[in-house]
Amino acid sequence: MPELPEVETARRYLERGILGQSVSAIDVRLPKLLRDSPLPSLELLLNHTVVAVGRRAKVLILAFDHDLTLLVHLKLAGQVAVFLSSGERLVAGHPVPAPFGEYPHKVTHIEFHFAEGTVVYFSDVRQFGWFRLMPTSDVEAAIDAFAFGPEGTGALDVDALSAIISRRSIPIKTLLLDQSFIAGLGNIYVDEVLFRSHIYPATAARDLSDAERNTVLGHVPAVLAEGIRQGGAKIIHNIAHPVDQFPAVHGRGGEPCFVCETTIEKIRVGSRGTYFCPNCQPPTH
């Protein structure tokens, strides 16, 4: 389930695979994935060259020459698979299709072929993702319209964000999921941030102490960095397969906490499945 680390991994793979390359063929098997696209057809990208591969929040930004840019959101279950001409595969995002299996898979909906031999497969078992093609000159306004907050990977303005936390009554988890507060966290990494911060996820944001607010904000870039370092969290059918004890709580209901061996619990916060350690994150407020 692609959050910022999975999308950033996809961005890096695409940059390595297709930057400077020219589109030689496009196969769109599920045209409806171009939802609300200003330009109606990906065919417009034929013979165009990739000039930049960017990302804002969880949105991939593929810039081509001659004023064309493709925005991609992987949503719940999107996957990007880059097949280099060497035969090496770079796969980011959802674990379906199996990275070492056959492509295109039945849930592979769009594929790009490049003159240099690289092939990119976009797959999405849930079909919730979207593609939007537009003039590059319109991208800035399109991204602004999302009203994303600061990138969770970067240096955060702790004073300003802490002040916002102190005024909100919603659960701290719900606030951290709000992309206009901080961009990039999703359900997995929010649970990890709160575990490292020793904070019960349903705690009202305004009930956090000064120290707790700083702790939470401090863990955001660190947790995202660990996700990126791993190329995304390994979670299959909602069961975590931790690497270096990460993720520590998300997808580990019924399993022992890596720190204290207390059984990890699952609750619902803001109608989202939420994992926490009842000993490390007691509901003290």
Place this chain on the structure above:
DNA sequence: TGCGTTGTTTCACC
């Protein structure tokens, strides 16, 4: 088979 799944938007309401 109806429920769970997530990121995001929409809606009713205060």
Place this chain on the structure above:
DNA sequence: CGGTGAAACAACGC
């Protein structure tokens, strides 16, 4: 109008 919580939506696997 803004904050809030819940519902809606996309579609499918189990």
